[in-house]
Amino acid sequence: MTSSNKWKREEEVAINAVLRASLTTSQVFQQLVASSSMTKSDKSPVTVGDFSAQAIVNSILAREFPDDAIVGEEDADDLRSEVEDKQQLKRKVLQLANEGLTRDVEGQNTLSKTLEEEEVLKAIDRGNHAGGIKGRMWTLDPIDGTKGFLRGGQYAVCLGLIVDGKVELGVMGCPNLPVDKAAAKPKEGDFDEVKKRTDLGVIFVAKRGQGAFQRSLTDPTLRPISLRDISAASLASASFCESVESGHSSHGTNSRIAQLLGITAPSVRMDSQAKYASVSRGDGDIYLRLPVGDGSYIEKIWDHAAGSLLLEEAGGTVSDIRGRPLDFGLGRTLTANKGVVAAHKAVHAKVIEAVAKALEEEGRGHL
Ligand SMILES: Nc1ncnc2c1ncn2[C@@H]1O[C@H](COP(=O)(O)OS(=O)(=O)O)[C@@H](OP(=O)(O)O)[C@H]1O
Ligand SMILES: [Mg+2]
Numbered sequence: 001m002t003s004s005n006k007w008k009r010e011e012e013v014a015i016n017a018v019l020r021a022s023l024t025t026s027q028v029f030q031q032l033v034a035s036s037s038m039t040k041s042d043k044s045p046v047t048v049g050d051f052s053a054q055a056i057v058n059s060i061l062a063r064e065f066p067d068d069a070i071v072g073e074e075d076a077d078d079l080r081s082e083v084e085d086k087q088q089l090k091r092k093v094l095q096l097a098n099e100g101l102t103r104d105v106e107g108q109n110t111l112s113k114t115l116e117e118e119e120v121l122k123a124i125d126r127g128n129h130a131g132g133i134k135g136r137m138w139t140l141d142p143i144d145g146t147k148g149f150l151r152g153g154q155y156a157v158c159l160g161l162i163v164d165g166k167v168e169l170g171v172m173g174c175p176n177l178p179v180d181k182a183a184a185k186p187k188e189g190d191f192d193e194v195k196k197r198t199d200l201g202v203i204f205v206a207k208r209g210q211g212a213f214q215r216s217l218t219d220p221t222l223r224p225i226s227l228r229d230i231s232a233a234s235l236a237s238a239s240f241c242e243s244v245e246s247g248h249s250s251h252g253t254n255s256r257i258a259q260l261l262g263i264t265a266p267s268v269r270m271d272s273q274a275k276y277a278s279v280s281r282g283d284g285d286i287y288l289r290l291p292v293g294d295g296s297y298i299e300k301i302w303d304h305a306a307g308s309l310l311l312e313e314a315g316g317t318v319s320d321i322r323g324r325p326l327d328f329g330l331g332r333t334l335t336a337n338k339g340v341v342a343a344h345k346a347v348h349a350k351v352i353e354a355v356a357k358a359l360e361e362e363g364r365g366h367l
């Protein structure tokens with residue numbers, strides 16, 4: 001097998017699955033989130049979207065690669081409840097998953113027959129694998145950035161293939177990101193803008209050793225992407241990409257790190273692994289995800305698998321706050337790591353130095 005053929009079939013299937021799931025989450029957004037009937041505190045649309053997207057991706061993976069394990073964020077326990085609300089949720093998920101699996105998407109993987117309720121629940125539960133160092137497994141975050149999804153901001157459908165603990169393939173759907181990286185991102189909370197714009201929706205693809213690419217939801221042509229070329233000398237011209245939620249990443253520490261590196265540009269805040277994608281195509285230069293508080297939060301593999309490979313293949317280095325590589329072979333979580341620091345290869349070590357200094361100053365040098 002030549003290197004460019006490696007993971008070819010997996011890539012085709014993963015793109016089609018992520019594309020279908022992205023179309024379905026967009027549909028949920030349009031029909032449920034952006035509809036006037038939703039109250040601000042109503043989280044149910046994201047739940048419908050999470051389950052439907054996981055059902056779609058897992059059904060396709062189960063059919064194409066029946067022996068592969070899946071580590072998915074969601075499980076179907078809630079949908080098996082007899083409570084009427086959950087029964088309603090289950091009916092909606094069944095309908096959306098079947099629509100997503102039976103529509104023609106680039107002539108591939110289209111189901112000719114709809115799935116029964118139990119088949120959909122089983123597909124979702126295929127995501128229950130414990131992870132680990134041996135063999136092939138997929139990891140799926142059906143909607144990463146659930147808060148972004150509800151705000152009409154950025155979210156991503158993220159699928160990675162991990163083989164013997166290493167991410168080999170990453171595919172990420174970002175339905176609300178402009179295809180053109182120079183175009184303005186939709187304003188958060190402006191549901192009408194997201195509904196109206198026809199230039200939104202990107203799929204990112206990376207295979208280990210074979211580069212990073214993007215395509216639109218409608219045109220299958222893959223175009224190469226890369227990080228902005230930045231040297232240690234020009235680090236001051238860089239910008240950060242960080243979480244929207246201060247509970248997920250320490251904004252205060254990031255400001256101090258910017259100061260230490262001489263960076264003055266304001267940080268770009270964005271939900272989800274769209275941060276990895278954004279930096280991968282040169283819109284923002286450094287992705288910082290510093291632990292908050294005592295650093296007890298342990299990151300999940302599905303929150304980083306696809307994004308980290310994309311950024312590495314686009315010319316970057318991804319590590320935790322101490323410069324250790326992310327270890328995807330330890331189960332469902334990144335137990336050996338704390339936080340994430342990602343940047344161009346040429347400046348990554350300098351950023352790690354500044355991170356260590358900032359944490360030391362805060363009395364969090366032990367993290
Ligand atoms: N305390 C804490 N620290 C770090 N990370 C956390 C924390 N709590 C949750 N999560 C995970 O963050 C995922 C979303 O990450 P984002 O970078 O999109 O966060 S943010 O919404 O922009 O703040 C989110 O993924 P989704 O649940 O798929 O949205 C969570 O897995
Ligand atoms: Mg997530």
Ligand SMILES: [Mg+2]
Binds near residue numbers: 141144146
């Ligand atoms: Mg999620």
Ligand SMILES: [Mg+2]
Binds near residue numbers: 073146
């Ligand atoms: Mg979640």
